[in-house]
Amino acid sequence: MTLYGRTALLDAVVPSLVGLQSGGAARLRIPGGSPLLIVCGGGRLTGKTALLKDLSDRYAQRLPQAYADLGAADFGRPGLASVADETTANASGTSDLLFYLMDGLSQKPNEFGGKLSFPRLTQGLLAVTSWQSVAVQPAELPAARRRLAGLLRESQPDLQERNQRVAGWIRQVTPAAAAGLGPGVGELVAPLTDIVTTELFGPRANKHGLSWWAERRVGPQGDGHSQLTDLAMRFRGDGGDRRRAEHHLVAALLEDIADHYTWLRLKNRVPRPLLLLDNVHTPLGRAVLDTLTRVWHDEPARTRPGIVATALAEEPAVPGSADTAPSTRSAAGPFWRQDRPQTAADWVLRLPLARLDLDEVAEMFGADRPEPGTAHVIHRLSAGRAGVADALVQAARRRIRLHEPVEHGALLDLPIELPAPEDGPTLPVYERLLRLLTPDGETRERLAYYTPALDDAAAHVLNAGYAPRHPGGEPVEGAAVVPVAGTRSLLRQECWDHRPWPGTDGPFVGHPTLRALLVHDLRTRTGRAVEAEEWTGSHERLRILYPTDAAEPHDARYLHHSLAIGDTDLVVRALLRRLAGQDAPGWLAALNLICAAPHPPGNAAEPATDPRTAGGDPVRQAVELLVLNLWLQSHPLAHPDQQKINSIRLQLLTLAQNSAVGPQKVFYQAYEEWPQLLNRWLQAPDLPNYGESRT
Template sequence: MTLYGRSAVLNELVPELVGLKPEGHSLLPIPDGSPLLVRCTGGRYSGKTALLERLAERYAQRVPQAYADLGADDFGQPGLAPPDNDGTANASRTTDLLFYLMDRLSQQPRQFRGKLTFPRLTQGLLAVTSWQAVQPAELAAARSRLAGLLRESEPDQQKRRNQVAGWITQVTEGLGAVPGLGPGLRELVPPLAEIVTTELLGPHANRDGLKWWSKRRVNSQGDAHAQLTELAMRFRGDRDDRRSAERHLHAALLEDMADHYTLLRRMNRVPRPLLLLDNVHTELGQEVWDTLTRVWHEETPRAWPGVVATSLAAEPAVPDPDSSPSTRNAAGPFWRQEKPETPVGWVLRLPLARLALDEVKEMFGADRPEPGAAQVIHRLSAGRAGIAHTLVQAVRGQIRRGEPVDVRSLLDLPYGAEPAPHVNERLLGILIPAQVARARLVYYATALDDTAAHHLSIHYPPGDPGGVPVQETLAQLRDDHWGRCPWPGIDGPFVGDPTLRTLLLHDLQLRTQETPEAERWKNIHLMLRSLYAPDAYGSTMASHDVRYLHHSLAIGDTDTVARALHRRLAQQDAPSWLAALSLICAAPHPPANLIAPPAATLSCPACTTDDDPVHQAVLLLLINLWEQSHPLAPPGMEKINSVRLQLLTLAQWSAPAAQRVFFQAHEQWPLLLNRWRQAPDLPTYGEART
């Protein structure tokens, strides 16, 4: 798909890091200093992977590059086997990754001058993967065997090649029995024979590669072979020792790439390699990223590659483009002239820009959707590129089939050719891939706080595997970086991201439309409502908790809510009353097949006459604001005009202090509703008290 709001990264930042214009063969001057490590952040389905894929496509056959998904067992490369669950002393996920990156970066692009070679990293990886544990008395002999593997021993070049090729064959066969290297990764090892045969035989490798290792001081003393021996032994130590060894291997990777850039190549502006790392927020990703930034900070910077990484991060419910830099308006410099005080100083963190409405409209191309469709998609997706694109494609499919599009039924549209899942099902499958977590969240999304979710977990979802479901679900939301944006006056809702909550509640509505599930929606909200009942006897004289009224409205009990709100007018200041109204009107709408509660038989204790104008204003304000706050509702002039009129009525029947607040709402709420604002995000013009 077309990438929107990413031009700064695509056309400015990365071209400067690699020294090559986005299109064509024009070279760019490489600034003095050292490049920053770029980390693009965003929520799920916000276009992070699409950005890296576009960069990989743009620089294919132009610069050496490697893409790795650190959240995938196969690093995002189909055909690579997942790692063996059994641990091994000879390998780790980091060494697997370095084997993979070396394989990718050593492939010469057609338009690149020369080929990257990796003698230092090859020597380090061979030392780590070929070393076998020995007794102390055998240590000298083991070191000698390793030296023999790495040392040039034949004056004749061809004999040297044959001899080292034989050594590599033995190492490769030995690696085949190592449980940590799956079949897919073993396939990467044989090509190393050619690399090693080329790199470890000539004077370049012996002069520079082993010389570099001799200066690493992995051990307190000794030559390169002693240092590599210590590297292999440290790799088999405790966690800290292994991390130390892996830092040396990362340093070898960077130094090998930098070694390609001789003075002549730097003068000729040879472009730099590009390293693309996806999902660095994962366990492996964070380890690799922390190691990389530390090595970047500790080593003497030279001609290092451009590095662009992506990671999940919580996003605000309402984006503020002025709060932080973004990929829409990222500005240089992207290089450091002076060394920062800490490793994190090398990182340029860029929140991915949320799409603007015009960019959502551009996604439709020549297709013309129903009025308001683009705005509904923009609001529902919160500007996340992947979500917006999925919704747009569903609407375009409907248009091309010649079928009308009702924006209120947007989430029920099929995605793709028939038979196809509804767009809501597809989005939830992507955003919450874990089935158990998704099933729980569908029900817990109705809860306004953690306590309510705990009560739900006793009965829902049916067939739950058990454990500690609420805590596990909270951990899932946290690990997936779903933000929790509390509503005014409460600590919830349990699912705080508006987009995710809408999709989950819609899924629950679909489930409860099926027989025999028609009453499940009602039973859920009655259970939740009971947590906030006025008192043990359900007295109508007690003040109703706003959460009680929220769940009452979710089952269509408008009479109860209107009576309670009318009574609150005399008990609350106007800002608090508006805050309560806004939170109540954020209640989800019940399934179409849910039978409405019977008409109320109780009279409203706040009414002075049978046709009390204030009560009528409260009831109409409640109904129209609730309808206008449906997540898929476009602004409706009739409903908005009714909201305006009822707020004016409340102002006319209020004391001076409240009159000012209600009149201000009468002037501004309709404008905000016309600008696609909804409850519970409407202003209250004062400090609300619960």
């Protein structure tokens, strides 16, 4: 997926962390102090993983790097075994991750001087993973320690064989260098130095590693082998002991990286490694990030890698700019600390991923020219989520390249090509998006079933008739009904922000993008039509929850569900009675909530009665035309229709002309402002009501 709105992170933040331009060869001066750990947050399909993949591509073959998806059982590497759980005696998710990161960072990039080696981490991981799985008797401790020492010695190549290999390489290189007696000598020195350094200093690095472990004081006393023995035994202890052992292992990783950066390499501005950690909001991700920050905080500051992570997080309350972070104005920028913060958590800088703006969505079409307003519809429907917008754009582009029109009302039903054949058959884009946003089929079915509800009480009413289904669609006999509270909790966990509508604490599914997709799913299920009786029955059950006393106007929530089943005549009569209360702000708030009603399956809503038969009453005609046109303009796929907007403007003026002084002022303000907002793609229920609202 093409990335948009991530300029600062790609071109300022990460280059500052690793000391290398993202799109050039220039090495940057690394400021003193320690870099912050960058965590980019956003909802599902906001481009978090694509951001890390883009960073990986930008720095491929230029510096050591490793990517790991902490939400995947195989770290995102197909063919890798599942990560160990906490019940495994000699492995954990963190130790498996360290093996995986060490393997990635050990691969020498073509444009990077030298190769990272990890003697300390290798020794620590060998100790915890190779230690016998059963408990050790006190009498067996000396023998177990000797076995560990032998294992560490065996992990090092034979010194004599090593020296023979180096001598052979030198003999092969010397004639070539002598034959050149010129520039060729210089070209051979650097790779020869790397070979000799790697081969000759292997045992030395092993010795230094053991010295480092001896100074760690994992246990109260003893040499490096004794400390590693204590590390292995602590790893098999309770949760606290294992976390402390993992702390030592992460410290070993950072120390090995720092050890590579000698004074000369630092002076030459050799770039730092880059660790890319996806989905750190998961249980393993939280544990890893917590350990990293504690090590960052507790260990002496040395040369440290750049770390960029992503996490599921709530979207910013207000759409951000194209950048995800402030621009850098100093050499250090806001991404480094010269001092030691008060807490470990202060080492983390959380950057929300900015929502895409309209220009960025339009840019996704490239050279393809969509119908006017298509980019605007996609931008509003996606709420700026990069992954949602990208899928809709790709579906539309496919249609454009086939020289077929892209009708806004049919946008969600366009087929989308899947990345790989194993992903299954081609799906309509709305269904593909729902599978990505809510991967569990049962959860998806349940959310769609609850979507008409405006509050938790209404969801409980629907829940009484909910029957879980198999993936094929048939009911699951004897399946327990998942409580409404569990579904609400799931929405919070998935960071679907709740945006209350006027006059209600709901709707139950409050995010406009997820709600629009789920409503469309209810209206047009793949493989089976939604029966009109099912739709009507749900809304009829829901509307009776709200007051309908003949002495008072109908509750706006009652009228919302009435409009959803096309009962426009009832809605108009109730709104006419509300006008008598002279509460113009409350009336507009009710209209906002009512006209946000979903459209029933089938054709677009049509008037239940002809406004011309309203008995010559201009107010009734104005209310009816206002309801119908605003409802049609508030469909998630509707574009501003100038004829309908002009009608809305005229009807608001009619209401102003036929109102008392106080309400007249409010209706006249709506007459001036609502058409402008509708032309700017705003819809009910988000139009202003100019005062306190009530249902």
